[in-house]
Amino acid sequence: MKRLALALAAMPAFTAPALAQRTMPKPVEVDPAVVKLRDAALTSNVAWNVVEGLTTEIGPRLDGSPKEARAREWAVAKLKSLGFKNVHIETFTLPVWERGLETAEVVSPFPQPLRLTALGNSGATPPEGFTLPIVYFASFADLLAAPDGSLKGKIAYVSNSMHATQDGSSYGSQGIARFLGPDVAAKKGASAIVIRSIGTDHSRAPHAGTTNFEPGVTPIPAAAVSTADGDNIDRMVERGQPIVLHLVLTPKQVGMRESGNVVAEVPGTDPKAGIILIGGHLDSWDLGTGAIDDGAGVAITTGAAKLMLDSGPHKRTIRLVWFGDEETGGFGGAAYAKAHASERHVVASESDFGADRVWRFQTNLPEGASAIADRLAAALDPIGVLRGRDAPGEGTDVEPMLKLGVAGINLNQNGLRYFNWHHTPEDTLDKIDVEQLKQNVAAWTAMLAIVADAPEDIAPVQPKP
Amino acid sequence: MKRLALALAAMPAFTAPALAQRTMPKPVEVDPAVVKLRDAALTSNVAWNVVEGLTTEIGPRLDGSPKEARAREWAVAKLKSLGFKNVHIETFTLPVWERGLETAEVVSPFPQPLRLTALGNSGATPPEGFTLPIVYFASFADLLAAPDGSLKGKIAYVSNSMHATQDGSSYGSQGIARFLGPDVAAKKGASAIVIRSIGTDHSRAPHAGTTNFEPGVTPIPAAAVSTADGDNIDRMVERGQPIVLHLVLTPKQVGMRESGNVVAEVPGTDPKAGIILIGGHLDSWDLGTGAIDDGAGVAITTGAAKLMLDSGPHKRTIRLVWFGDEETGGFGGAAYAKAHASERHVVASESDFGADRVWRFQTNLPEGASAIADRLAAALDPIGVLRGRDAPGEGTDVEPMLKLGVAGINLNQNGLRYFNWHHTPEDTLDKIDVEQLKQNVAAWTAMLAIVADAPEDIAPVQPKP
Numbered sequence: 001m002k003r004l005a006l007a008l009a010a011m012p013a014f015t016a017p018a019l020a021q022r023t024m025p026k027p028v029e030v031d032p033a034v035v036k037l038r039d040a041a042l043t044s045n046v047a048w049n050v051v052e053g054l055t056t057e058i059g060p061r062l063d064g065s066p067k068e069a070r071a072r073e074w075a076v077a078k079l080k081s082l083g084f085k086n087v088h089i090e091t092f093t094l095p096v097w098e099r100g101l102e103t104a105e106v107v108s109p110f111p112q113p114l115r116l117t118a119l120g121n122s123g124a125t126p127p128e129g130f131t132l133p134i135v136y137f138a139s140f141a142d143l144l145a146a147p148d149g150s151l152k153g154k155i156a157y158v159s160n161s162m163h164a165t166q167d168g169s170s171y172g173s174q175g176i177a178r179f180l181g182p183d184v185a186a187k188k189g190a191s192a193i194v195i196r197s198i199g200t201d202h203s204r205a206p207h208a209g210t211t212n213f214e215p216g217v218t219p220i221p222a223a224a225v226s227t228a229d230g231d232n233i234d235r236m237v238e239r240g241q242p243i244v245l246h247l248v249l250t251p252k253q254v255g256m257r258e259s260g261n262v263v264a265e266v267p268g269t270d271p272k273a274g275i276i277l278i279g280g281h282l283d284s285w286d287l288g289t290g291a292i293d294d295g296a297g298v299a300i301t302t303g304a305a306k307l308m309l310d311s312g313p314h315k316r317t318i319r320l321v322w323f324g325d326e327e328t329g330g331f332g333g334a335a336y337a338k339a340h341a342s343e344r345h346v347v348a349s350e351s352d353f354g355a356d357r358v359w360r361f362q363t364n365l366p367e368g369a370s371a372i373a374d375r376l377a378a379a380l381d382p383i384g385v386l387r388g389r390d391a392p393g394e395g396t397d398v399e400p401m402l403k404l405g406v407a408g409i410n411l412n413q414n415g416l417r418y419f420n421w422h423h424t425p426e427d428t429l430d431k432i433d434v435e436q437l438k439q440n441v442a443a444w445t446a447m448l449a450i451v452a453d454a455p456e457d458i459a460p461v462q463p464k465p
Numbered sequence: 466m467k468r469l470a471l472a473l474a475a476m477p478a479f480t481a482p483a484l485a486q487r488t489m490p491k492p493v494e495v496d497p498a499v500v501k502l503r504d505a506a507l508t509s510n511v512a513w514n515v516v517e518g519l520t521t522e523i524g525p526r527l528d529g530s531p532k533e534a535r536a537r538e539w540a541v542a543k544l545k546s547l548g549f550k551n552v553h554i555e556t557f558t559l560p561v562w563e564r565g566l567e568t569a570e571v572v573s574p575f576p577q578p579l580r581l582t583a584l585g586n587s588g589a590t591p592p593e594g595f596t597l598p599i600v601y602f603a604s605f606a607d608l609l610a611a612p613d614g615s616l617k618g619k620i621a622y623v624s625n626s627m628h629a630t631q632d633g634s635s636y637g638s639q640g641i642a643r644f645l646g647p648d649v650a651a652k653k654g655a656s657a658i659v660i661r662s663i664g665t666d667h668s669r670a671p672h673a674g675t676t677n678f679e680p681g682v683t684p685i686p687a688a689a690v691s692t693a694d695g696d697n698i699d700r701m702v703e704r705g706q707p708i709v710l711h712l713v714l715t716p717k718q719v720g721m722r723e724s725g726n727v728v729a730e731v732p733g734t735d736p737k738a739g740i741i742l743i744g745g746h747l748d749s750w751d752l753g754t755g756a757i758d759d760g761a762g763v764a765i766t767t768g769a770a771k772l773m774l775d776s777g778p779h780k781r782t783i784r785l786v787w788f789g790d791e792e793t794g795g796f797g798g799a800a801y802a803k804a805h806a807s808e809r810h811v812v813a814s815e816s817d818f819g820a821d822r823v824w825r826f827q828t829n830l831p832e833g834a835s836a837i838a839d840r841l842a843a844a845l846d847p848i849g850v851l852r853g854r855d856a857p858g859e860g861t862d863v864e865p866m867l868k869l870g871v872a873g874i875n876l877n878q879n880g881l882r883y884f885n886w887h888h889t890p891e892d893t894l895d896k897i898d899v900e901q902l903k904q905n906v907a908a909w910t911a912m913l914a915i916v917a918d919a920p921e922d923i924a925p926v927q928p929k930p
Contacts, residue, residue: 110522289577
């Protein structure tokens with residue numbers, strides 16, 4: 001009964017009095033054309049071919065790098081070969097930070113090497129490194145509570161933990177040691193900061209990622225040790241003796257470089273009906289090959305758009321963007337919004353959370369278009385996607401468009417494994433389960449098929465604050 | 466019935482006629498003192514404390530290195546503090562190879578970095594490396610079949626695979642690409658060799674390990690890429706274009722250095738009854754912290770010996786050795802045998818296969834001592850250990866003693882996970898499951914308790930060839 005009750009609860013027209021009368025609500029019917037496209041996605045290899053090709057033929061592609069430029073050329077060729085229209089690159093510039101040497105050892109009391117990686121925007125040590133004692137903080141909150149000046153001549157060490165959550169919400173709360181820790185430590189006078197990686201794994205692969213220093217704050221060397229090294233440091237700290245590290249980090253800011261968004265379209269028949277903006281990001285961190293972050297996202301959205309292309313024409317234009325920079329500041333999404341704000345967008349949605357199953361959708365479609373959400377629920381239920389609460393769109397790449405009042409549809413992926421490999425050398429093709437990838441494409445295809453041909457007008461929504 | 470039949474079959478006195486008569490064989494009784502010791506092991510923390518301490522306070526400890534010397538001092542202090550007798554170091558010298566820089570990139574057609582590690586005894590490239598095309602071999606057999614001289618000016622690439630086996634037998638057969646590949650490639654004129662790691666994982670952590678060149682063969686640079694990089698190279702090869710690598714490996718032979726075995730004893734009451742030799746190896750590869758290889762082995766055997774120490778005196782002396790070199794040529798076991806061959810050893814057994822459950826025991830105890838094996842079967846069955854076929858002892862450290870005719874008892878661990886992490890940076894404490902570790906200690910304790918006080922004389926066996 002529990003399963004039936006859940007199924008009934010998922011039907012939006014269903015009300016308590018109806019249950020009392022034991023009548024069944026009228027189910028929302030799914031357009032057979034949508035069903036056909038959705039199920040065709042389950043046997044399509046387009047998404048796999050995109051992510052397999054990108055990781056094999058390009059590999060890592062850090063923003064502003066020659067590899068990212070090569071990835072854009074690859075993307076244009078791939079998207080043209082798939083038959084997309086108006087395929088082109090829209091360039092922009094962004095400040096670029098480059099990784100240097102990165103080594104560390106415990107010097108005393110228990111000499112042994114550590115595995116770590118510099119955080120994006122980290123400052124540099126002298127070329128020969130420096131040898132300094134650590135001040136241990138069990139959490140970011142403890143670092144925040146340290147007296148000003150108390151870290152002078154010391155390396156702040158933050159042993160933050162992170163647990164896996166299906167919706168990835170722990171990244172926001174527990175990633176704070178990376179997002180803000182270096183800035184806080186710098187302001188308190190620390191010579192450097194080392195944190196335990198923001199990750200849910202137990203391994204030697206450190207998690208990279210950007211940090212930021214407030215204007216006027218001189219960046220200090222900032223790095224993340226692997227979770228296994230973090231465990232080891234915790235055990236050393238338990239033994240009660242002072243811990244001294246030797247740290248070498250030689251990254252640098254190299255100035256403004258070119259990046260770009262790769263844009264492709266499935267043109268619609270009714271330009272006035274507005275654009276559906278979808279995509280993922282083409283750039284990746286440099287340690288892995290950018291399979292789950294975010295080869296998967298561009299692959300899934302491209303696979304779905306390809307099914308729409310081949311089954312068209314449809315009413316609304318689908319604009320597929322492989323964003324050029326997400327990882328180091330979201331310059332790609334900002335550049336897109338700047339260039340295209342005047343065009344009428346009705347829905348924006350991105351895929352940037354790996355390739356595991358879509359388990360839920362959430363949307364803030366406006367009142368006049370709520371029937372679209374009902375049809376989405378009906379079309380996604382057979383492939384195991386639940387309807388969540390009403391929620392605005394999310395994602396760094398589409399955020400600037402959402403802030404202009406574009407409605408969002410979130411196809412939420414299961415994130416329980418994602419932060420095992422996020423921003424690490426382990427972000428490689430083998431982490432993608434091809435069956436789960438196909439379920440993603442099916443969910444995206446169903447969404448596009450419903451929204452692209454929806455007769456309802458989709459009005460702007462209250463912009464995200 | 467299947468389970469009962471198996472249980473019956475495990476009883477050594479059981480015969481087919483007995484089954485026909487439906488009589489139950491007389492079960493072998495287990496000495497209550499053995500049961501008590503075995504079950505006490507399941508709650509002992511000694512083994513965990515040893516491997517936790519060794520990985521935290523020492524970490525990696527490559528043969529002949531200062532870290533290995535520090536590990537010996539640590540071992541002496543630990544074994545003395547546990548109350549063992551005759552704790553001392555027996556030094557020996559061995560030729561030492563030291564890792565240098567190790568980087569590689571695909572230069573064309575798909576430029577991207579690779580993760581790899583030099584194999585022990587690898588030769589060196591020039592400091593700036595070299596850039597050469599690869600000749601791809603799907604297997605070691607294919608490399609063997611390459612015409613002499615055909616690899617001149619090329620890098621041989623061997624895409625050997627390895628599958629997991631419970632008994633680890635695949636290491637012998639599938640590790641051949643590492644054991645012999647570099648020698649074969651050198652003889653065929655290759656400038657270098659790169660193999661896919663000998664491992665059962667899918668990750669970016671390359672597997673180190675020793676290789677050997679025949680006398681007179683000049684060592685060539687030899688390395689293993691991670692399995693994920695190997696998969697990537699396979700995909701590149703499928704695309705049909707020539708592949709060029711840039712390879713930098715700067716290891717070197719640094720001459721003879723000191724290593725040593727750490728020896729401790731639980732003295733027996735009857736010196737004529739012979740010595741039981743047990744242990745694991747203290748040295749480890751340098752990439753991880755030597756938790757499963759072989760911190761676990763010294764921990765397990767020490768944990769068991771400690772229970773014997775505290776419950777003694779027992780008839781036979783238990784000699785516990787933390788061998789000083791296993792990884793780079795077995796110099797530790799050879800030095801032990803050279804020093805102690807004249808002493809009467811009756812059983813030799815080592816633990817060097819991680820910390821997962823003991824699932825089987827095998828032995829070649831001589832005929833006059835076969836009742837010991839029957840009692841072992843009865844004592845080990847309740848903790849889930851099956852009796853295997855008669856088999857001689859095994860293990861690099863005790864091999865030289867086995868070759869002198871000492872009987873072996875193998876407590877075989879489940880090896881299905883072991884080669885995921887073997888010789889990689891991932892060989893860290895978190896890979897040890899404390900409950901499985903305790904089951905190991907229980908199996909070893911039961912074995913020691915039975916053998917140490919066995920009334921039977923244990924005669925020499927036919928030496929291993």
